[in-house]
Amino acid sequence: MQLTVWTYEGPPHVGAMRIATAMEGLHYVLHAPQGDTYADLLFTMIERRAKRPPVTYTTFEARDLGSDTAEIFKSAARGAYERFQPQAMIVGASCTAELIQDDPGGLTKALDLPIPVIALELPSYSKKENWGASETFYRLVRGLATEQPKRAPSRLTRPICNVLGPTALGFRHRDDVREITGLLFQLGIDVNVVAPLGATPHDLTRLPAADFNVSLYPEIADVAVRFLEKEFGQPFTKTIPIGVGATNDFIAEVCGLAGVEVPDLSAFASNMPWWSRSVDSNYLTGKRVFIFGDGTHALAAARVAADELAFTVVGLGCYNREFARPVREAATELGLEALITEDYLEVEAAIARLQPELILGTQMERHIAKRLGIPCAVISAPVHVQDFPARYAPQMGFEGANVLFDTWVHPLIMGLEEHLLGMFREDFEFNDSAGASHLGGHGAAEKVSEAVAASAQAGEGAIAVLHWAPEAENELKKIPFFVRGKAKRNTEAFARDKHLETITLETLYDAKASYGR
Amino acid sequence: MTQLIPPLAAKALSDCAAPPPARVVLRERGQREVFCGLTSIMWLHRKMQDAFFLIVGSRTCAHLMQSAAGVMIFAEPRFATAIIEERDLAGMADINEELNKTVSRLLERRPEIKLLFLVGSCPSEVIKLDLGRAAERLSMTYSPRVRILNYSGSGIETTFTQGEDACLTAMVPELPATDEAGLVVVGALADVVEDQFERIFEALGIGPVHFLPSRKAGTAVPVGPNTKFLLAQPWLRDTARTLEARGATHLPALFPLGAEGTTSWLKAAADAFGVSAERFHAVTEMPRARATRALARYNDTLAGKSLFCFPDSQLEIPLARFLSRELGMTLEEVGTPYLHSVHMADELALLPADVRISEGQDVDLQLDRCRDARPDITLCGLGLANPLEQEGLTTKWSIELVFTPIQGYEQCGDLAELFARPLNRRTRLAV
Numbered sequence: 001m002q003l004t005v006w007t008y009e010g011p012p013h014v015g016a017m018r019i020a021t022a023m024e025g026l027h028y029v030l031h032a033p034q035g036d037t038y039a040d041l042l043f044t045m046i047e048r049r050a051k052r053p054p055v056t057y058t059t060f061e062a063r064d065l066g067s068d069t070a071e072i073f074k075s076a077a078r079g080a081y082e083r084f085q086p087q088a089m090i091v092g093a094s095c096t097a098e099l100i101q102d103d104p105g106g107l108t109k110a111l112d113l114p115i116p117v118i119a120l121e122l123p124s125y126s127k128k129e130n131w132g133a134s135e136t137f138y139r140l141v142r143g144l145a146t147e148q149p150k151r152a153p154s155r156l157t158r159p160i161c162n163v164l165g166p167t168a169l170g171f172r173h174r175d176d177v178r179e180i181t182g183l184l185f186q187l188g189i190d191v192n193v194v195a196p197l198g199a200t201p202h203d204l205t206r207l208p209a210a211d212f213n214v215s216l217y218p219e220i221a222d223v224a225v226r227f228l229e230k231e232f233g234q235p236f237t238k239t240i241p242i243g244v245g246a247t248n249d250f251i252a253e254v255c256g257l258a259g260v261e262v263p264d265l266s267a268f269a270s271n272m273p274w275w276s277r278s279v280d281s282n283y284l285t286g287k288r289v290f291i292f293g294d295g296t297h298a299l300a301a302a303r304v305a306a307d308e309l310a311f312t313v314v315g316l317g318c319y320n321r322e323f324a325r326p327v328r329e330a331a332t333e334l335g336l337e338a339l340i341t342e343d344y345l346e347v348e349a350a351i352a353r354l355q356p357e358l359i360l361g362t363q364m365e366r367h368i369a370k371r372l373g374i375p376c377a378v379i380s381a382p383v384h385v386q387d388f389p390a391r392y393a394p395q396m397g398f399e400g401a402n403v404l405f406d407t408w409v410h411p412l413i414m415g416l417e418e419h420l421l422g423m424f425r426e427d428f429e430f431n432d433s434a435g436a437s438h439l440g441g442h443g444a445a446e447k448v449s450e451a452v453a454a455s456a457q458a459g460e461g462a463i464a465v466l467h468w469a470p471e472a473e474n475e476l477k478k479i480p481f482f483v484r485g486k487a488k489r490n491t492e493a494f495a496r497d498k499h500l501e502t503i504t505l506e507t508l509y510d511a512k513a514s515y516g517r
Numbered sequence: 518m519t520q521l522i523p524p525l526a527a528k529a530l531s532d533c534a535a536p537p538p539a540r541v542v543l544r545e546r547g548q549r550e551v552f553c554g555l556t557s558i559m560w561l562h563r564k565m566q567d568a569f570f571l572i573v574g575s576r577t578c579a580h581l582m583q584s585a586a587g588v589m590i591f592a593e594p595r596f597a598t599a600i601i602e603e604r605d606l607a608g609m610a611d612i613n614e615e616l617n618k619t620v621s622r623l624l625e626r627r628p629e630i631k632l633l634f635l636v637g638s639c640p641s642e643v644i645k646l647d648l649g650r651a652a653e654r655l656s657m658t659y660s661p662r663v664r665i666l667n668y669s670g671s672g673i674e675t676t677f678t679q680g681e682d683a684c685l686t687a688m689v690p691e692l693p694a695t696d697e698a699g700l701v702v703v704g705a706l707a708d709v710v711e712d713q714f715e716r717i718f719e720a721l722g723i724g725p726v727h728f729l730p731s732r733k734a735g736t737a738v739p740v741g742p743n744t745k746f747l748l749a750q751p752w753l754r755d756t757a758r759t760l761e762a763r764g765a766t767h768l769p770a771l772f773p774l775g776a777e778g779t780t781s782w783l784k785a786a787a788d789a790f791g792v793s794a795e796r797f798h799a800v801t802e803m804p805r806a807r808a809t810r811a812l813a814r815y816n817d818t819l820a821g822k823s824l825f826c827f828p829d830s831q832l833e834i835p836l837a838r839f840l841s842r843e844l845g846m847t848l849e850e851v852g853t854p855y856l857h858s859v860h861m862a863d864e865l866a867l868l869p870a871d872v873r874i875s876e877g878q879d880v881d882l883q884l885d886r887c888r889d890a891r892p893d894i895t896l897c898g899l900g901l902a903n904p905l906e907q908e909g910l911t912t913k914w915s916i917e918l919v920f921t922p923i924q925g926y927e928q929c930g931d932l933a934e935l936f937a938r939p940l941n942r943r944t945r946l947a948v
Contacts, residue, residue, distance in 0.1 A: 001615035003622060005593070010580035033639045035553025035672030038581045040900030046584075050907035052900065059549045062642065062673040076548070083881060095575040096639035096673070099606075124575060126603040433751045 006344050006364055008319035008382055011306065012122035012132025019136040019220075020090060021168035023052040025200040026140075027086035028055045029077045031069075031097035031104050039063040046385050056080040058097070063517070070102045077108050081115070088144065089113070089173045090136065095209050109504045116201065126133055130219045130294070130320055133167055137196055138223040144204040145228065150158035159258035160190045162210045162226055162234075165217030166197035168516035171297070173197060175394035176216060180241065183397050186268060187251065189258050192515050196220075208232040212257040216240070216396070218296055219320065242300035243308055244270050244401045270398035272405045284409065288486075290315035290356035292339065292347055292365055293380025295323025297395075299330050301360050301379045304404055314354050315339060316348070319362075343367070355486040358412060363387070373481070375411035467493050467502045475508055490515045540865060540874060541855060547879025550900050551829060551854055553672030554680025555638060556585050562595040564705045565730050567631040570596040571671070573616065573648060574638030595630075597623065600642055613651060614706060620644065620655055620665075630663055633733060634684065637669035664691065676854040678752035678830045681705060685729060685756040689763065692729075695739035699725045699832060700786055701765065703757070704750030707922035708732065714773075714925060717783060720800040723790045727820055729756075740765050745789045747782060749773060749924060750862075752831040754857050771863050773924040774832070774932065775839035776808040781863070804926035811930030812843055818937040820845035825892035827901060828852035828878050829915035836896070836918070838867045844933060848872040849890040852883065894936060911939045 020028040021043050030036070037057050043049045058076040060069045077091060080433060091104040105119025118139050122132045163181060166173035174197070181191050192210040193203045207213075213228055213236040215221045223235040241250035247270070255262045275281065289311040291301045295318040305311040316331045316338030316499055318324060326341040331338035339350050348368045351359060359369045359376040363384045369376030378387050379395070393398040393407075468476070479487050487508075494511035495503050555578055558570045572578050579598035599619045605612045616635075624630060635648045635655075652667040668687040670680040685703065692833060700723055702714060709726055718726045727738040742764035748757060751772050761767060770785035771778040782802060782946075787797045824846050826833040833853045840846040848869065856876040865874070875883070880901075887895060888908065895905055895912045902912040913936055923932040 001605055001610070001612070001619050002602060003619050004576075004579045005597045006583050006599050007576060007579045009576075010584075011576040013577075014580065033553070033672040034549045034551060034676060035581065035639070036577065037550050037900055038546070038552055038556075038585050040550070041898075042584055044901075044903040045899050048903060050903055052904045057548050059547065060673065062671075065643065065673070079547075079881075095577045096643055097642060099643045123603070124577065125601060125606055128576065131910055356542070 004343075006367075008342050008344070008362065008364060010039070010042075011095055011124050012127045012135070013092060013120075013124065014042070014093060015129040015132025015134070016120055016122060016136040017043075017053055017055055018129075018133050018167040018169050019140065019196045020055060020106065021049070022166065022196040023054075023199050023201070023505075025087040025202070027080055027084045027089050028053075029073070029080050029089060029091045029104070029108070030055055030057050030071050030094055030095035030100060031092070032057045032059070033096050034059050034061065036094050036096075043168055043507065046383075047388050048385070053168075054084065054086070056084075060097070067299045069097075069100055070107055073102055073104055074107050076112060077104075077113075078111055081111075082112050086115065086201075088116040088118065088140075090118045090120055090140070092122055093124075095124035097310060098124050109217035116143060118258070128320075130323065133220050134223050137164075137167075137220055139195070139228060140204055141207060141224045142200070142227055143452055144201055145207045145232070146205050147232070148206065148209040158188055158190045159211045159260060160192045160209070160256070161214050161254070162192050162207055163194045163214045163216060163223035164236075165215055165219075166194065167217075167220055168197070169381070170217065170220075171378075171383050171387065172393060172395045172400075173217070175392050176396040176400065178392070179394040179397035179399055180214065181215065181270075183241075184254065185253070186265060187255060187258070187263060188260050189254060208234070208483070210234060212236060212254075214254065216475060217503060219294055227468050240296055240300050241396045242297070243304035243404065244272050244308055244398070246300060246303060247397055247401065259312065265398075268398055270401040272308065272398075275358075275402075275405050281409075284412070285310050287311045287358055287412070288354070288356045289358045289360060290354055290365075291363045292317045292319070292359075294318055294320050295327050297380035299326055302330055302334065304401075305408075307407065308401070309405070311358070314356050315350055317341065317350075329396065334459070348372075355489055357486075358408065360408065375413075377408045377411055420470040431471075466495055466500075469502055469504045472503050472505050472508050475505055487512070540870070543873060543875040545875060545877045545879040545882065548881065549676070549854070549878045550827070550880040550898055551878065552585060552677040552898075553581070553639070554670035554675025554677065554683060555581060555636065555672075556677050557670065557680035557684070557919075558582065558596050558636070559585065560705055561681060561730065565632065566595075566732055567629060567735070568595065568634065568635045568730075569623070569627060569630040569632070570636050571620065572596065572598040572636045572638055573641045573646065574598055574601065574636075575640045576600055577640045578640075580723060588635060595627075601928060602642075606644065607733045611724050613654075613686070616651055617655065617658075620659075624659065624663060631733075633659075633663055634687070635665065635667040636684075637667065637671055637834050641675050642669060642671045662815050666691065674679050676828075678750070678832075679855065681750070682755050685753065685800045686759050688730065689740070689756060689759040692763070692920075693737050693742045694763075695741040696743055697725075697739070697741070698743040698790075699727065699739065699745075700790070701738060701740065701744055701746040701760070702726065702728045702749050703746050703760070704748055704753055705730055706924060710922045710924050710928065712847065713927055717800060717804070718786065721787055721790070721792045721796065723786055723792065747786055748860065749782075750832075751835055751857070751860060752855075754855075754860065757860070769860075769863060770836040771838070771867075774835045776805050776812065776926060776929055777843060778835060778839060779808070779924070779929075780805060795937045801926075808926040808929040812933055814930065815844060815933040815937045818940055819933065821847065822893035822940065823847045823849050823890070824936075825849040825887050825890055825895045826851045826853075827883060827887075827895070827915070828854040828875070829878075829898050829899040830919050831855060831857075831895070832915075833896065834861055834864045834868070834874070837872070838864050839932070841869065841934065844936075845864075846936075849892045850875060850883075850886060852876075852878065854878070888933070894940060911943050913939050 043053045058072050060072050091108045108117045166177050213225045213234050215225045215236045228234045237253050239250040239253050241247040289305050292297050298318045302316050313334050318327045319342045328338040344364045359365050360379045362380050363382050366376050395404050493513040604610045635652050637648050648667040650664045666687045668683040714905035729738045740763050744765035746765050747768050763880040768785040773779040773782040807941050833851050837848050837851040850873040852875040895910050896915050902914050905912050922928050
């Protein structure tokens with residue numbers, strides 16, 4: 001039994017819904033009690049989809065248990081086929097239906113529907129959303145992809161690939177697909193099928209016609225692309241094109257797989273390298289950043305943060321254990337221990353302890369950041385309605401890199417402002433308690449910086465309370481709020497180290513000298 | 518404004534006395550696009566400030582709670598989910614032992630909790646986990662610091678607001694006994710509404726008045742044979758029955774939506790407590806006039822507009838009564854997840870005879886009827902609203918009705934505004 005307030009991932013059948021909702025012409029019959037329809041609003045409200053997810057819920061009740069839940073399933077499946085006339089159906093159980101063991105696959109088989117029906121086994125009490133999405137996509141690919149006559153290689157035809165992994169409710173999947181298919185086109189490579197987003201079951205039968213697969217989101221596509229490699233000899237890409245460096249690596253990788261020369265792409269290059277090199281960005285150097293998300297996005301963010309913005313990564317982790325290994329390796333290279341957990345309270349404690357200047361995380365970290373008064377940008381699912389922007393805002397490719405620069409730097413206080421706040425701390429109109437001038441929420445900062453300090457202490461458990469001499473405390477208040485928490489913590493650690501009971505002005509500056517910025 | 522009882526209220530009262538006309542109710546069974554009872558924790562955990570709701574369920578329950586109302590925007594919630602895992606089901610872990618540990622961790626972390634609800638879910642019901650016994654067992658450990666109660670909010674037994682009914686029903690046996698006369702207002706109301714009603718009852722000379730649930734678990738709500746109670750919400754079938762079993766008397770009335778409903782509701786209490794007609798008039802005249810003024814502003818927008826209600830909270834019938842009688846809207850279909858014929862008798866009597874009332878749901882069939890009817894405004898859940906908007910229908914999300922103060926005289930205008938705004942928006946938009 002696991003005590004949970006917020007979860008990073010939903011149950012595995014929600015993963016299956018993300019596949020079904022992404023596709024056209026596919027219907028999902030889900031054996032589930034009343035209430036499981038809540039999942040529809042993830043798509044209609046959070047993602048603002050204008051169509052209902054193609055899901056029929058059987059809606060059994062307590063009085064049906066032990067009598068005719070199987071009959072309810074059969075009539076729902078038959079009714080769904082007749083009403084929606086899908087090209088294919090997936091059938092399965094939610095957590096409660098799993099317990100009553102009605103066998104949706106066998107029941108649907110008995111209906112003898114004239115379309116492919118794929119039965120899903122998604123164990124709700126051990127697996128989660130990403131696994132459910134990945135398993136569903138794999139089952140569909142395995143069930144539908146059929147051997148196609150390969151084209152003879154020719155100088156006249158362009159190489160073709162599939163782009164696999166984008167789903168409904170994915171973080172920026174819509175825009176990543178546009179960016180990456182555009183990039184592939186510039187490279188002289190055509191796209192055979194994008195799936196599951198926008199694909200039909202019929203499209204999946206054509207997957208083997210491609211020369212290779214682009215695995216955009218390994219959390220979703222990894223099992224399927226490995227199957228396609230084994231079954232149809234299609235190689236797949238390993239690089240996730242998030243950030244300028246990774247996009248260049250991705251270009252080299254796909255050009256290698258496609259057997260084409262890397263073309264001159266200077267006309268499409270990202271602004272990000274110059275934005276990062278321009279002197280205005282100097283103040284970003286060494287900003288302490290904490291990164292948490294799904295494995296793929298967290299890894300990519302760590303590379304961009306360290307190599308392309310010259311931040312210092314002080315924490316790195318992911319919530320999906322399936323992708324823990326590469327995250328652990330990357331953390332070790334950065335001299336860190338990876339945080340692999342699905343308990344957001346553990347993440348909160350780590351953030352409070354580390355006092356980063358920027359958090360790159362999920363919706364959950366956004367809340368933690370708000371509570372602790374630390375700037376934050378979202379880099380990974382799970383996300384909320386504001387992370388489905390109306391504008392084009394990919395994470396991948398060259399435009400994606402521009403988006404990363406803007407969205408990660410925007411929450412920070414601007415460089416010159418940071419200096420002025422450090423110098424003229426007591427200006428009644430321009431002080432740090434007003435918060436960053438280009439952001440809202442003026443006046444909230446003073447309170448939250450106290451929360452930072454309080455949580456940092458709470459995170460450390462029972463440690464002897466140190467006494468701050470009044471003049472030292474006053475001096476501490478002259479330090480801008482966005483570094484005050486860290487300064488306080490460092491000073492106290494320094495004092496403890498030196499076995500001092502009272503922190504004086506001297507102690508404060510001794511600590512400053514010993515820690516640096 | 519000089520009559521003792523305004524015409525609408527007088528009509529309501531005389532209608533209440535007449536036998537309700539025979540009415541055909543369409544009962545459907547099929548896919549239901551509704552929440553389960555767990556979802557009522559969304560407001561209960563904010564209403565009861567020293568209570569905590571521990572759902573014993575699956576990852577789905579936890580995911581529902583964080584997705585359903587976008588609650589992730591709130592501060593630390595007073596609810597959590599104890600997620601049953603494979604090892605609990607396989608018998609590798611003693612599930613009761615696991616629950617003890619979970620509760621102990623929780624109470625250590627939240628020492629301010631005075632009342633803990635163990636809330637059953639679909640999986641806990643299906644595996645027949647006896648949370649009643651677990652609550653008794655844990656109560657012995659934590660009493661008197663923490664009271665531990667249990668109820669089920671499972672989707673196989675409860676729809677959305679019925680979760681509150683189950684929660685309050687679990688609280689009733691715990692209420693202290695009294696022989697004193699008194700009024701209990703049953704059903705969670707926004708604090709501001711509760712305060713308004715409290716002032717009105719005081720002015721009417723009715724007392725003592727208690728509210729169930731109360732904001733603090735420590736506040737005693739005494740119940741006994743001389744207790745009279747008003748239902749502030751229409752979904753409290755079992756709570757009412759349990760209160761009656763303790764000797765309390767239900768005061769039948771319209772629900773306090775709109776000026777007419779509020780007047781009927783207050784009048785039921787006034788009559789039961791022997792308040793004179795003059796005093797009732799004197800106390801309610803001003804707020805009733807304000808309500809009428811507030812509603813007049815929405816007449817142009819709403820009069821003559823047609824309404825189609827999908828089932829959601831059980832507020833649909835009283836709402837339809839308010840919107841048709843006080844704002845002149847026409848009714849295409851009024852769906853409700855559950856129809857309590859006794860509690861709804863007065864409400865139903867005021868609906869036009871030809872209105873289609875439906876109970877339960879087969880969502881695809883109901884959507885077909887809605888598309889045929891092309892109502893001016895459709896009241897529906899969050900899963901249906903955007904898809905219907907895309908089809909050109911104007912919608913109002915029903916969940917807002919349980920998250921907004923809408924009861925009482927002073928909220929009449931706000932309630933009308935909820936329906937007028939989507940229509941107004943559609944008129945303004947030129948994109």
